[in-house]
Amino acid sequence: MENLSAGVVMPGCGPLPILRNVSFRVLPGETLGLVGESGSGKSTLALTMMGYLSEGLVKLGGDVHFGGHSMFEAGTGTLQALRGGEICLIPQNAGQSLTPTMTIGQQIDEALMLHTDLSPRERKRQVVELLEQVRMPEPAVIARRHPHALSGGQQQRCAVAMALAGRPRVLLLDEPTTGLDVTTQVHILELLRELAKSRQVAMVFVSHDLGAVARVSDRIAVLYSGELVEIGPSTRILKSPEHPYTRGLLASIPRMDGARVPEVLPGYPPPLAGPRERCAFAPRCSAAKDPCTAGRPALDVRGERYRVRCHFRRDELDDPGSLVRPSTRPRNGVPASSLLEVRNVAITYSRKSLLSRFTGKEDRARVLTVDDVSFTVHRGETIGVVGESGSGKSTILRAIVGLQPPCRGDIRMEGSRPLDDRVDTRPLACKKEIQLVFQNPDSSLNPRKTVAEIISAPLELYFGMERGPARERAAQLLQSVRLTEHYLDRTPGQLSGGEKQRVGIARAFAAEPKLALCDEVTSALDVSVQAAVLDLLSNLQREMGVAYLFVSHDLATVRSVADRVLVLYQGRICETGPVESVFAPPFHPYTGALMRAILEPDPDRRPRVEIKDTVESAPPRQGCPFQRRCPHKPGKICDREAPPAQELANGHRIYCHLSPAILHS
Amino acid sequence: MLKILVRRLVSALFTLAFVAVVVFAVAEALPGDACTAYLGRLAQGERLDNCRASLDLDQPAAKRFVHWARDLAQGDLGNSLKRKKPIEEIVGPRFRNTVILGTVAALIGIPLAIVLGVFAGVYRDKIPDFVISGVSLLAMTIPEFVIATLLIFVFAISFQWFPAVTILPTDAGIREILPNIVLPVITLAFVMTAHILRITRASVIDAMHSEYVKMATLKGVPFRRVVFRHMLPSALLPTINIVALTIAWLLSGVVVIEKVFNYPGLGTLIIQSIFDRDLPLVQAIALMFALIYIAVNLIADLLVILLNPKLRSQVSGEGG
Amino acid sequence: MRVATQTGPVNAGAASAGPGRFRRVKPVMRTILSRPSGMAGAVLVTFHLLLVIIAPVIAPYDVTQQDADRILEAPSMAHWMGTDSLGRDVLSRTMLGGQVSILITLAASLIAAVWGGAVGVSLGLVGGRIDEVCMRLVDAFLAIPGLLFLLLIVSFAGGGVFALIPTLSFFNGISVVRIGRGAAQSVAARDFITAARVRGHHSRFIIFREMLPNLQDILLVEWAMRWSWMMLAFSSLSFLGFGASPPTPDWGLMISDSREFLTVAPWAGFWPALFLSTLIIGINLFADALGKALYVDRENRAPG
Numbered sequence A: 001m002e003n004l005s006a007g008v009v010m011p012g013c014g015p016l017p018i019l020r021n022v023s024f025r026v027l028p029g030e031t032l033g034l035v036g037e038s039g040s041g042k043s044t045l046a047l048t049m050m051g052y053l054s055e056g057l058v059k060l061g062g063d064v065h066f067g068g069h070s071m072f073e074a075g076t077g078t079l080q081a082l083r084g085g086e087i088c089l090i091p092q093n094a095g096q097s098l099t100p101t102m103t104i105g106q107q108i109d110e111a112l113m114l115h116t117d118l119s120p121r122e123r124k125r126q127v128v129e130l131l132e133q134v135r136m137p138e139p140a141v142i143a144r145r146h147p148h149a150l151s152g153g154q155q156q157r158c159a160v161a162m163a164l165a166g167r168p169r170v171l172l173l174d175e176p177t178t179g180l181d182v183t184t185q186v187h188i189l190e191l192l193r194e195l196a197k198s199r200q201v202a203m204v205f206v207s208h209d210l211g212a213v214a215r216v217s218d219r220i221a222v223l224y225s226g227e228l229v230e231i232g233p234s235t236r237i238l239k240s241p242e243h244p245y246t247r248g249l250l251a252s253i254p255r256m257d258g259a260r261v262p263e264v265l266p267g268y269p270p271p272l273a274g275p276r277e278r279c280a281f282a283p284r285c286s287a288a289k290d291p292c293t294a295g296r297p298a299l300d301v302r303g304e305r306y307r308v309r310c311h312f313r314r315d316e317l318d319d320p321g322s323l324v325r326p327s328t329r330p331r332n333g334v335p336a337s338s339l340l341e342v343r344n345v346a347i348t349y350s351r352k353s354l355l356s357r358f359t360g361k362e363d364r365a366r367v368l369t370v371d372d373v374s375f376t377v378h379r380g381e382t383i384g385v386v387g388e389s390g391s392g393k394s395t396i397l398r399a400i401v402g403l404q405p406p407c408r409g410d411i412r413m414e415g416s417r418p419l420d421d422r423v424d425t426r427p428l429a430c431k432k433e434i435q436l437v438f439q440n441p442d443s444s445l446n447p448r449k450t451v452a453e454i455i456s457a458p459l460e461l462y463f464g465m466e467r468g469p470a471r472e473r474a475a476q477l478l479q480s481v482r483l484t485e486h487y488l489d490r491t492p493g494q495l496s497g498g499e500k501q502r503v504g505i506a507r508a509f510a511a512e513p514k515l516a517l518c519d520e521v522t523s524a525l526d527v528s529v530q531a532a533v534l535d536l537l538s539n540l541q542r543e544m545g546v547a548y549l550f551v552s553h554d555l556a557t558v559r560s561v562a563d564r565v566l567v568l569y570q571g572r573i574c575e576t577g578p579v580e581s582v583f584a585p586p587f588h589p590y591t592g593a594l595m596r597a598i599l600e601p602d603p604d605r606r607p608r609v610e611i612k613d614t615v616e617s618a619p620p621r622q623g624c625p626f627q628r629r630c631p632h633k634p635g636k637i638c639d640r641e642a643p644p645a646q647e648l649a650n651g652h653r654i655y656c657h658l659s660p661a662i663l664h665s
Numbered sequence B: 001m002l003k004i005l006v007r008r009l010v011s012a013l014f015t016l017a018f019v020a021v022v023v024f025a026v027a028e029a030l031p032g033d034a035c036t037a038y039l040g041r042l043a044q045g046e047r048l049d050n051c052r053a054s055l056d057l058d059q060p061a062a063k064r065f066v067h068w069a070r071d072l073a074q075g076d077l078g079n080s081l082k083r084k085k086p087i088e089e090i091v092g093p094r095f096r097n098t099v100i101l102g103t104v105a106a107l108i109g110i111p112l113a114i115v116l117g118v119f120a121g122v123y124r125d126k127i128p129d130f131v132i133s134g135v136s137l138l139a140m141t142i143p144e145f146v147i148a149t150l151l152i153f154v155f156a157i158s159f160q161w162f163p164a165v166t167i168l169p170t171d172a173g174i175r176e177i178l179p180n181i182v183l184p185v186i187t188l189a190f191v192m193t194a195h196i197l198r199i200t201r202a203s204v205i206d207a208m209h210s211e212y213v214k215m216a217t218l219k220g221v222p223f224r225r226v227v228f229r230h231m232l233p234s235a236l237l238p239t240i241n242i243v244a245l246t247i248a249w250l251l252s253g254v255v256v257i258e259k260v261f262n263y264p265g266l267g268t269l270i271i272q273s274i275f276d277r278d279l280p281l282v283q284a285i286a287l288m289f290a291l292i293y294i295a296v297n298l299i300a301d302l303l304v305i306l307l308n309p310k311l312r313s314q315v316s317g318e319g320g
Numbered sequence C: 001m002r003v004a005t006q007t008g009p010v011n012a013g014a015a016s017a018g019p020g021r022f023r024r025v026k027p028v029m030r031t032i033l034s035r036p037s038g039m040a041g042a043v044l045v046t047f048h049l050l051l052v053i054i055a056p057v058i059a060p061y062d063v064t065q066q067d068a069d070r071i072l073e074a075p076s077m078a079h080w081m082g083t084d085s086l087g088r089d090v091l092s093r094t095m096l097g098g099q100v101s102i103l104i105t106l107a108a109s110l111i112a113a114v115w116g117g118a119v120g121v122s123l124g125l126v127g128g129r130i131d132e133v134c135m136r137l138v139d140a141f142l143a144i145p146g147l148l149f150l151l152l153i154v155s156f157a158g159g160g161v162f163a164l165i166p167t168l169s170f171f172n173g174i175s176v177v178r179i180g181r182g183a184a185q186s187v188a189a190r191d192f193i194t195a196a197r198v199r200g201h202h203s204r205f206i207i208f209r210e211m212l213p214n215l216q217d218i219l220l221v222e223w224a225m226r227w228s229w230m231m232l233a234f235s236s237l238s239f240l241g242f243g244a245s246p247p248t249p250d251w252g253l254m255i256s257d258s259r260e261f262l263t264v265a266p267w268a269g270f271w272p273a274l275f276l277s278t279l280i281i282g283i284n285l286f287a288d289a290l291g292k293a294l295y296v297d298r299e300n301r302a303p304g
Helices: A044-048 A076-082 A104-115 A120-131 A141-143 A152-165 A182-199 A210-216 A232-238 A245-251 A291-293 A354-359 A393-401 A428-433 A451-463 A467-480 A483-488 A497-510 A528-542 A555-561 A591-595 A661-662 B002-029 B034-042 B047-054 B059-073 B088-122 B127-141 B143-160 B175-179 B182-209 B210-220 B223-249 B252-259 B266-276 B279-307 B307-317 C002-014 C025-033 C036-058 C090-096 C099-126 C128-142 C147-156 C161-188 C189-200 C205-239 C250-259 C267-293
Strands: A009-010 A019-023 A031-035 A088-090 A170-174 A202-207 A217-226 A227-233 A338-347 A370-378 A382-384 A408-413 A434-437 A515-519 A549-554 A562-570 A572-578 A646-647 A653-655
Touching: A009 A434, A019 A227, A019 A382, A019 B047, A031 A044, A044 A202, A104 A120, A104 A141, A104 A152, A104 B223, A120 A152, A120 A653, A152 A227, A170 A182, A182 A202, A202 A210, A202 A451, A202 B059, A210 A232, A210 A408, A217 A232, A217 A245, A227 A232, A227 A245, A227 A428, A227 C147, A245 A497, A245 A528, A245 B223, A291 B002, A291 B127, A338 A393, A338 A549, A338 B252, A370 A393, A370 A555, A370 A562, A370 A572, A370 C189, A370 C205, A382 A393, A382 A555, A393 A483, A428 A434, A428 A451, A434 C189, A451 A467, A451 B002, A451 C189, A467 A483, A467 A497, A467 B252, A497 A572, A528 A549, A528 C189, A549 A555, A549 A572, A549 B059, A562 A591, A572 A591, A572 B210, A653 B047, A653 C128, B002 B266, B002 B279, B002 C128, B002 C147, B034 B047, B088 B175, B088 B182, B088 B252, B127 B182, B127 C267, B143 B182, B143 C205, B143 C250, B182 B223, B182 B252, B210 B223, B223 B279, B252 B279, B252 C128, B252 C147, B252 C205, B266 B279, B266 C147, B279 C147, C002 C099, C002 C161, C025 C036, C025 C267, C036 C090, C036 C099, C036 C267, C090 C250, C090 C267, C099 C205, C147 C205, C161 C205, C189 C205, C250 C267
Parallel strands: A031 A202, A031 A217, A088 A170, A170 A202, A382 A549, A382 A562, A434 A515, A515 A549
Antiparallel strands: A009 A019, A217 A227, A338 A370, A338 A408, A562 A572, A572 A653, A646 A653
């Protein structure tokens, strides 16, 4: 399979190009990573490569060639043979992409039936074999299951197996690991790498996550606003990118090697519509000069298989946000008094069911979602809380604000006021001090209100402001989150994700809280926007002296903003302490596994797969919460006894039966 | 599996019992009682006393309800005031006739609706879809009696193909009934088709936009197979319940249609009994209608559980 | 009244939106009128509502005036739509034939939307045991054949057609309860409600300022659909002889009366049937367009 070259321009209604003159080749056995932020057209590009245009899209020009076929000229029969046979897609969300009414086996079998000549009996064997190849436990059983009965990681594996069934020469991967837990993500990526190598399959890996792309790609293409801005060997792009956008993008990713807020890439991508007579990135580019606004740069060949769309060479540009990073972010002084104290808190969601009340049986389901969690937040500091999905991170926040009161333990504000009651019974002054910033900006703002109304609500509530002054104050607050007062009369529907999140932050700060609870505030945002929000949060902290409880699944993000960290697994603390100590050996086995699974856009760092990506629905009844997945489990003691807290330097604590010396390795 | 079955059955029985209570309560709440209503101006003296005695109206309401409910449970619906016969005997054949009419219409309407709905949904916003959707909107909005009258005018009066009204004895055999109910069946099927078609179409459009249909297409699955193997099972499942609700809702349409064509079913009977002010009979028929409604919904529920792999595994997971 | 038909519903819905409450009326109306079907619906509904007002003034004949010499006369210059079996002018009767049904169903549908919406939204908010029990009751009430109940009430309770309003609005309101509850639950689950709760707003603020603006669209569309269904139900009742009573001109009744003379005088039934159908089609088209303009998805739902 020789040439897959795509030169495609496409539109929405009317000529509204989503992709502009994109062209590249993929060679056999090669992996091309396609990186871009949301709205850059990367998913559209992936589908276009299969000759598929979503509803409402029209090809404006260009073509996709595949081994002598043109994907847009090919007849239905050829296309059907190519799709799934030669080019296979592994979709972003396997859970939604597998047909819910067919078993996994039936769906893989269908691919085999369409693209191979195997007999039904051979196909049946092949199905099991394929599932084995993607390392599914009990493949024969899984084959009889329906998609909904599998976990996210398993569904993704099934999608891989289905794609492999047609023995393709090209695999298209459309964000195949987005939405999966870190450890699962690494498992899938390693699997894909191996398969690509052993089967000599070419891959096109589409993702917003440079870390994941870096892990699998030989070459990387960077897409910005429907245009290819840079394409070349991955080491070169990751280590010394030429295009200012690529540089900005790389700099905006939080890294594990230094605790600092990542570089901010200002602004937002331009609208897709309209003629483009200048460099699309010029408005955001700190190095922009006259030629940038005068004409649209061409994709310039800068070496073997290396092209950049910029008017200037690297050495001609001022170094905007060079890749030399300061090692640590400025710390606040020694933490003052404690602000919030959480002592041995346990939280449970399960109610006694009606049936168990009748039968008098002990309710089996009564498991503590969070147990024995203690920590202190000092004034003006940031506590990071990390863990995979289901680790109880958000539950703790819910307990603090009083949505889900703890069933045991103590939550106290400023060492005196107990907060173990529901939110409705707390005094207003007490609610004012703790504000929440939500994960999903789409859901956290009322779509029927204007920005002014949204920000005024806490002002009117806590300070009894009239509408006029509240509006003025809202404008000030907007400024402090770097939005202009023009936003006051817009509704959330007219804002981008990053803008919404800023409004959410402004609303929280309107209350002038002492503690802001940030629940995965950046995970719904693009990397460059995420960096801006993180930067904003740390500036606000400096100005207002507010403390953060910063919950995230992303270790690097937490690393970049937090002073101290809590690592949670199944609602239990595994490790806690200052960031520098927690994210350095000795590790709790779980922290260690997470650390090694991190994907960074650095070709020299390889993640290691240490723990199985099984999803545990509930913690074990007794013993160490991590006992079932622990790679160094020393013995039966882990099943029986809760691990002791081992005190190390600087308040660094590890809850494990193993000695720090062993954990150090 | 058994557990959920039992649960649905219990819930259906609960609903039926509730309807019985309401039916009884409403009859009590109406001004006067069954006898004063029935006898009208003649409601006095011995006549009224006899009537009241026959219905035990001298007893307290609670006691009568217990009796009534107990008799109901044993299949004894009481006696009609007007016809002086056990209600079961009057209602039985009529019930059968209505079920025949409804079943024939459903046998035609449901498959037709699904075929047309899928067709319109798959070829959304193309000419056939416009035609199908347009006609179905008309069928849904124009009252049944207008449609029926129109059909009579065209097919019975202008062309004289079918009889305008059905002249049938109540206990006619199916062979006798079928050729006589062409127009009522067409009317009912037409309205039913329109309702179900719109639901199917919407559901198909949803499913056609789903990720799994896109994935199947990108797997190289031929279009026909995508539609039948991947899209349809998921698209039709959620419609089953709604279809059941629609069918049940059309019961009131049945009353109108039966009346227009003078078909000897429950619909004409209830109108007749209301004119006769025969309260016990009205109560009984109201219960029959509720029974049909509950039965149709119960069947739909069970069908969904049987066909939906998600529910099926939940159910078996509960059982084991 | 023209203004009322076109902007009334949207105004009513936006009433609790706080400042700038009418800011959505114009764009929504524009979206509705930009679709051919929405335009047709708006025109039909406006026409009929207008007729309700001006028909008494412009109707050429007295609707009850019988003329034994002009029985079942074909359309002529004197009687544009002919006469019926009692020699009454079909045009005048048709023009006025919607009055009773439109007024009754408008009132009943508004009542249904209000009480159903209020109860539904409260149930969605309260949740728990009360909600469970009430929804059981709602499900059970849905099993009661509504039309039969209407028949029962009208024939046994007396009180004329206006006695239908409570019954109509009660049974239709039960369906609205379900809609309102579902909508309230989905809105209540969104983060901005959590935000308001955590902030410590009064529940009155949360319900009226945060939730209702997000629910009014759904209820508004539901109200329009209820109105169309009630028109269907009411005309059926009239047709069966339980609705408007003679000699009141009423479409359902007129169609029923004309059936006997279908062969000789089809006009006596044709015109009322046309008017009745166009009104219901108009309401439906308008409701559909309204739903699309407000992004309310209600296609995939059962009637009843």
